[in-house]
Amino acid sequence: MRPTLRQLEYIVAVADTGQVGLAAAQLNVSQPSLSAQLADVEADLGITLFQRGRAGAKITPVGKEIVRRARQILHELEDLRAAAQGGGIFQGRLRLGVLPSIGPYLLPEVVRRLHAEHPSFRLIVREESTRDLSEGLRSGRLDMIISTPEDHPGARKAHLFKEHLWAAMALDHPLAQSNSALRIGDLRGQTLLTLGSMHRLSHIVAGLAARAGGRVSDEYEGTSLDAIRLMAATGAGIAILPSIYAATEARRGTDVSLLAISDTAANRDLALIQPQLPEPRPGSEVLADILRHEAETLMNRPTE
Structure with missing residues (x-):
């Protein structure tokens, strides 16, 4: 079936890096091979995904929707593998977006605990504004976010704390x-x-x-x-x-x-928010519990 999962990975990598050469190096393939695969996908789908030039690979409007769907397919494949191994999100990588007014103060102890309990888990944190977190969740650039729930309608939310x-x-x-x-x-x-x-x-x-x-x-x-x-x-x-x-x-x-x-x-209010899929990502409630516990510990400290 085309496009293949590997081709979807190529598409997402080019969208993330904005450069075919950088994407090829990231994926450990040759640049001509990656370019040829992109051309095959565009021919199969009958669309142009990227406008390529000296400035790099600029994603087209229709390409943005294809990349969003490609990310979703790849995420679901990761979830399938993680479920088979029994570790949920903790078997792989999670791109977590967080408000800069909460991340640096809530996450240090959370990251330490996750590293101790799930040493193979890779948590990639991005601090962004409310507006950018919303865009990141919609586009698939972020897997989950910690944000104010009222700003992300249509997403799946797990309340963390007030x-x-x-x-x-x-x-x-x-x-x-x-x-x-x-x-x-x-x-x-x-x-x-x-x-x-x-x-x-x-x-x-x-x-x-x-x-x-x-x-x-x-x-x-x-x-x-x-x-x-x-x-x-x-x-x-x-x-x-x-x-x-x-x-x-x-x-x-x-x-x-x-x-x-x-x-x-x-x-x-703060919530752990993820795309509205039929089921929450396996392990996300465990992450929510860890975040709640750390927030409660911090907020119970005296302020003077």
């Missing part, structure tokens, strides 16, 4: 003297600092600002939680931080005062 939000402010900020959690009214008139608009967190913060009568800074959009915390330390505003970050990174320093925000809207 993060409450914290306010970080300069040590001499008037609100820093409070000995209790902040109420939504305490943020009235305040300038709130958050990540850029491609991140769900920015929309949550905008909603809090609107309800409180505050404003989101239009002078500074952070690219990382560290960046907005440091801006808050200078007195530029109040940084809104998720609880896992607050319980790991922020608590190590003394440059800001941290206070919980007591409001039903001051939280975000």
Whole structure:
């Protein structure tokens, strides 16, 4: 049957690298052989997958759909082999996309545990914005993602945990003297600092600002939680931080005062998300349990 599974691997490799030569080296085949196989597939299907030139191999619109389906077929083959060996996802490689506001703080201990318990398992992590994670899951570039479930309709979701939000402010900020959690009214008139608009967190913060009568800074959009915390330390505003970050990174320093925000809207849900196939990938619930356990451990740490 054509295209063959090997030809599908060639197609995906060229799409990933953008270069026939790089794809050939990655797959340990000669460039002329790979080019000939691509030409055979295009002839069999009656389409052009890539526009090839000096700049590389640029995927065509119809090629994008073929690559997406090729990835899905190859993933299902990997799942079949893993199921036969009894290890599910832990028998091979998993490309996991994760929000940069959660990955560096949640994953280190998770990766250590996975390596100890499943030494043959390869976890490849990509930190991307909410929007890019959605594209990666749809295209098959990512196998699973850790993200906010409301941003990925039509996908299969396993709830992991709910993060409450914290306010970080300069040590001499008037609100820093409070000995209790902040109420939504305490943020009235305040300038709130958050990540850029491609991140769900920015929309949550905008909603809090609107309800409180505050404003989101239009002078500074952070690219990382560290960046907005440091801006808050200078007195530029109040940084809104998720609880896992607050319980790991922020608590190590003394440059800001941290206070919980007591409001039903001051939280975000995180889920392990994968394409909506008839069945979840074998072993994905085990991964979800490990992530839940580590998140609970982190969020139960004191923040000061």
